[in-house]
Amino acid sequence: MTAYFTAENSVAAVNARMSDDANPRLREVLDALVRHLHAFTKEIDLTQEEWELAIDFLTRTGKICSDERQEFILLSDVLGLSMLVDAINNPRPEGATESTVLGPFHVVGAPVREMGDRINLDGKGESCLYEGRVLDLEGKPIAGACIDVWSDNAEGFYDVQQPGIQPKWNNRGRFVTGADGRYSFVGIKPVSYPIPDDGPVGKLLEQLGRHPYRPAHMHYMLTASGFRKLVTHTFVGDDAYLASDAVFGVKKSLIARFERLENAATEWRSPFDFVLAPE
Ligand code: BEZ
Ligand code: FE
Numbered sequence: 001m002t003a004y005f006t007a008e009n010s011v012a013a014v015n016a017r018m019s020d021d022a023n024p025r026l027r028e029v030l031d032a033l034v035r036h037l038h039a040f041t042k043e044i045d046l047t048q049e050e051w052e053l054a055i056d057f058l059t060r061t062g063k064i065c066s067d068e069r070q071e072f073i074l075l076s077d078v079l080g081l082s083m084l085v086d087a088i089n090n091p092r093p094e095g096a097t098e099s100t101v102l103g104p105f106h107v108v109g110a111p112v113r114e115m116g117d118r119i120n121l122d123g124k125g126e127s128c129l130y131e132g133r134v135l136d137l138e139g140k141p142i143a144g145a146c147i148d149v150w151s152d153n154a155e156g157f158y159d160v161q162q163p164g165i166q167p168k169w170n171n172r173g174r175f176v177t178g179a180d181g182r183y184s185f186v187g188i189k190p191v192s193y194p195i196p197d198d199g200p201v202g203k204l205l206e207q208l209g210r211h212p213y214r215p216a217h218m219h220y221m222l223t224a225s226g227f228r229k230l231v232t233h234t235f236v237g238d239d240a241y242l243a244s245d246a247v248f249g250v251k252k253s254l255i256a257r258f259e260r261l262e263n264a265a266t267e268w269r270s271p272f273d274f275v276l277a278p279e
Contacts, residue, residue: 100233126154130149152171153170
């Protein structure tokens with residue numbers, strides 16, 4: 001039993017204080033956290049000044065959080081933690097569409113629209129027909145699948161970032177598949193945009209010489225009874241930021257085709273089939 005704290009016995013001194021009655025998972029997590037945190041502190045020889053800077057950074061990160069803004073999730077995103085948690089928790093069988101980050105701009109309860117409807121309500125941007133099928137692992141269509149979609153507008157902002165400027169529910173909608181599993185809707189060919197970078201996380205990126213941009217993408221959340229929920233995006237293939245997404249969300253399999261159309265109702269067409277894994 002280590003009674004007094006020294007740099008050498010620091011981990012044992014802290015972890016020995018946990019009660020045997022504490023929740024076993026909490027014990028496991030805290031034990032590992034203290035081990036890694038102390039090893040990290042020793043490895044980098046953390047100075048008092050750097051410790052104060054870190055506390056100040058976390059304090060500013062907390063203070064900027066509100067119902068509309070979650071700077072801690074943004075921090076998790078730019079450190080690759082969100083994608084790592086997603087990868088660990090969402091392994092998918094071969095053939096199923098891969099997942100990626102949810103991001104902060106999903107809004108529950110978007111209007112349910114008819115197949116083929118337009119979601120870009122502000123009349124800006126290059127129009128694009130999105131279409132494809134929702135399938136199971138055997139390639140059979142899934143009926144009754146709900147496809148919740150959202151994207152930024154042509155200026156790189158989500159409607160919730162510009163209340164009163166963009167129409168409510170601009171570039172959002174939900175679509176429910178019929179027996180053929182098909183979906184289609186008209187949106188815009190999305191554009192790359194910076195994640196919110198006017199707070200401590202943005203400042204950190206700047207100091208690290210990292211840009212805050214995400215490559216252009218359309219967000220999807222697919223739910224269907226008997227299948228695992230899929231949160232994902234499709235990416236525009238020629239985007240300059242594909243290889244340097246600020247939040248590490250790009251997966252090769254999610255890069256979609258965007259075909260230029262002539263004499264058609266939309267300027268672009270992007271076909272993509274989603275394959276859901278069983279529950
Ligand atoms: C997004 O794609 O909407 C997003 C994801 C992570 C951080 C910020 C934005
Ligand atoms: Fe996004």
